[in-house]
Amino acid sequence: xxxxxxxxxxxxxxxxxxxxxxxRSLDFQATTMFWYRQFPKQxxxxxxxxxxxxxxxxxxxxxxxxxxxxxxSLTLSTLTVTSAHPEDSSFYICSALDGGGGFTExxxxxxxxLTVV
Amino acid sequence: xxxxxxxxxxxxxAEGNPLTVKCTYSVSGNPYLFWYVQxxxxxxxxxxxxxTGDNLVKGSYGxxxxxxxxxxxxxLKKPSALVSDSALYFCAVRLGxxxxNxxxxxxxxLTVIx
Numbered sequence: 001x002x003x004x005x006x007x008x009x010x011x012x013x014x015x016x017x018x019x020x021x022x023x024r025s026l027d028f029q030a031t032t033m034f035w036y037r038q039f040p041k042q043x044x045x046x047x048x049x050x051x052x053x054x055x056x057x058x059x060x061x062x063x064x065x066x067x068x069x070x071x072x073s074l075t076l077s078t079l080t081v082t083s084a085h086p087e088d089s090s091f092y093i094c095s096a097l098d099g100g101g102g103f104t105e106x107x108x109x110x111x112x113x114l115t116v117v
Numbered sequence: 118x119x120x121x122x123x124x125x126x127x128x129x130x131a132e133g134n135p136l137t138v139k140c141t142y143s144v145s146g147n148p149y150l151f152w153y154v155q156x157x158x159x160x161x162x163x164x165x166x167x168x169t170g171d172n173l174v175k176g177s178y179g180x181x182x183x184x185x186x187x188x189x190x191x192x193l194k195k196p197s198a199l200v201s202d203s204a205l206y207f208c209a210v211r212l213g214x215x216x217x218n219x220x221x222x223x224x225x226x227l228t229v230i231x
Binding site for chain 1: 162
């Protein structure tokens with residue numbers, strides 16, 4: 001299957017700083033990528049849908065100014081957590097849609113564990 | 118509205134025994150159904166999907182799932198569990214093709230006891 005690479009796999013940052021997480025589709029072009037947040041022992045919560053060349057669509061309750069999403073190319077989307085606080089600590093997962101072959105299938109990155117101290 | 122339910126938070130099974138992880142769905146049209154597995158501190162790995170055709174779908178690592186339209190279920194099964202199958206399993210549904218989001222169940226933690 002297609003490969004989605006997410007970087008970094010873990011990061012520790014100080015409160016008030018910003019952190020950028022990258023999501024790359026390595027062997028296919030992804031016009032759409034999704035960013036999820038997962039709390040311990042819970043399911044994935046969709047944060048936003050990232051479309052190449054246009055603004056991201058945020059889910060209700062997700063602060064667009066805090067979670068900046070950029071999808072500047074067909075293989076890269078970034079999520080920047082601005083002015084991070086300890087409550088932003090979580091596991092963030094991206095997925096990319098591969099539309100090749102007529103069916104759009106989602107492939108997931110390995111996730112990024114963010115810890116804000 | 119689309120939704121997915123995984124009624125069991127935790128499933129324990131002895132190694133070598135068959136396992137079942139339950140999933141029911143609710144959609145307004147024809148569902149596209151998926152199972153993913155997540156190991157600690159990892160992203161989701163695709164196991165199998167149902168789009169159309171045979172109700173019994175075979176996937177990775179010996180897993181299979183049966184689509185039951187009348188019961189709106191898509192239970193994940195494996196004839197003989199391995200300790201290495203211990204992980205968190207998510208059922209997901211999407212309505213149709215295209216760039217639509219997956220709706221996930223709450224997950225079921227499977228523990229295979231040696």
